[in-house]
Amino acid sequence: MVRLELALAEKRYANSQQTVLGTIRAQIPAGQFVALVGPSGTGKTTLLNMIAGLEASVAGSISVNDQPVIGRQPDCRLGYIFQQPRLLPWLTVFNNLQLTAPERSAGEIERMLERVGLHGKGEQYPRTLSGGMQKRVSIARAFLAQPELLLLDEPFVSLDLPTAEHLRGMLEALWLEHQPTVLFVTHDFDEAIRLADRVLFLSAAPGSLILDQPVELPRPRSDLDVAEWKTRLLGEYPGLLAGKVVASDSSLWE
Numbered sequence: 001m002v003r004l005e006l007a008l009a010e011k012r013y014a015n016s017q018q019t020v021l022g023t024i025r026a027q028i029p030a031g032q033f034v035a036l037v038g039p040s041g042t043g044k045t046t047l048l049n050m051i052a053g054l055e056a057s058v059a060g061s062i063s064v065n066d067q068p069v070i071g072r073q074p075d076c077r078l079g080y081i082f083q084q085p086r087l088l089p090w091l092t093v094f095n096n097l098q099l100t101a102p103e104r105s106a107g108e109i110e111r112m113l114e115r116v117g118l119h120g121k122g123e124q125y126p127r128t129l130s131g132g133m134q135k136r137v138s139i140a141r142a143f144l145a146q147p148e149l150l151l152l153d154e155p156f157v158s159l160d161l162p163t164a165e166h167l168r169g170m171l172e173a174l175w176l177e178h179q180p181t182v183l184f185v186t187h188d189f190d191e192a193i194r195l196a197d198r199v200l201f202l203s204a205a206p207g208s209l210i211l212d213q214p215v216e217l218p219r220p221r222s223d224l225d226v227a228e229w230k231t232r233l234l235g236e237y238p239g240l241l242a243g244k245v246v247a248s249d250s251s252l253w254e
């Protein structure tokens with residue numbers, strides 16, 4: 001079970017004067033599914049990289065189960081689905097999966113391939129698969145590791161609609177089964193509402209937290225539930241998806 005605490009003051013890259021992220025404070029309890037939504041370039045990927053321990057310098061802190069993770073990997077089973085699949089080209093699909101989940105049996109790997117719609121593709125090399133298929137291998141790889149902390153960076157973006165919908169259902173089912181703590185970056189607000197317990201909205205660059213919004217809808221959530229909830233929230237905060245929290249009565253929240 002993994003708790004996450006974000007207490008960021010500022011993030012800049014060493015090779016640049018630009019501030020990428022601003023103030024983000026949030027406590028994420030174990031097992032919560034959190035979506036991170038914000039305009040392009042607001043530092044969402046940077047934030048995931050920091051949580052994964054891939055960034056060394058930052059003002060403020062990030063901790064996983066009270067252990068700081070800046071510049072060091074969290075001490076838990078971590079799954080990270082990157083924007084790009086990042087498969088090892090010299091290994092077959094099966095061996096790519098086995099490398100990151102050596103404790104899984106061949107049968108478990110085959111069943112996971114089947115669940116992501118890649119039955120019989122285990123002996124192929126990544127270059128012989130389409131971009132969407134490679135993405136599905138990277139999703140299978142993350143799920144096979146049975147992560148306690150799962151970071152997803154726009155995982156369904158390049159997939160056709162039925163595949164994306166199937167994989168969203170699978171993600172939700174796996175999350176309900178294993179209850180990892182999830183941080184899910186998406187530009188698709190409907191997807192965020194459909195899946196998340198809570199949505200963190202970031203401002204335009206540099207990304208600061210402008211709204212921390214619980215999604216109190218029972219599961220499974222229908223398209224109608226999602227549409228109604230979205231309309232209500234955007235009615236309240238019309239500039240939200242552009243990274244502005246100005247309430248509809250024009251009183252400034254931040």
Ligand SMILES: Nc1ncnc2c1ncn2[C@@H]1O[C@H](COP(=O)(O)OP(=O)(O)OP(=O)(O)O)[C@@H](O)[C@H]1O
Pocket residue numbers: 013015016020039040041042043044045046047
């Ligand atoms: N290694 C790096 N060195 C310097 N600047 C970087 C580096 N990586 C990202 N940036 C800059 O940090 C800013 C935020 O990038 P990031 O990819 O984190 O944003 P994002 O919100 O995930 O964007 P998108 O939604 O378009 O994927 C951008 O201006 C980007 O150019």
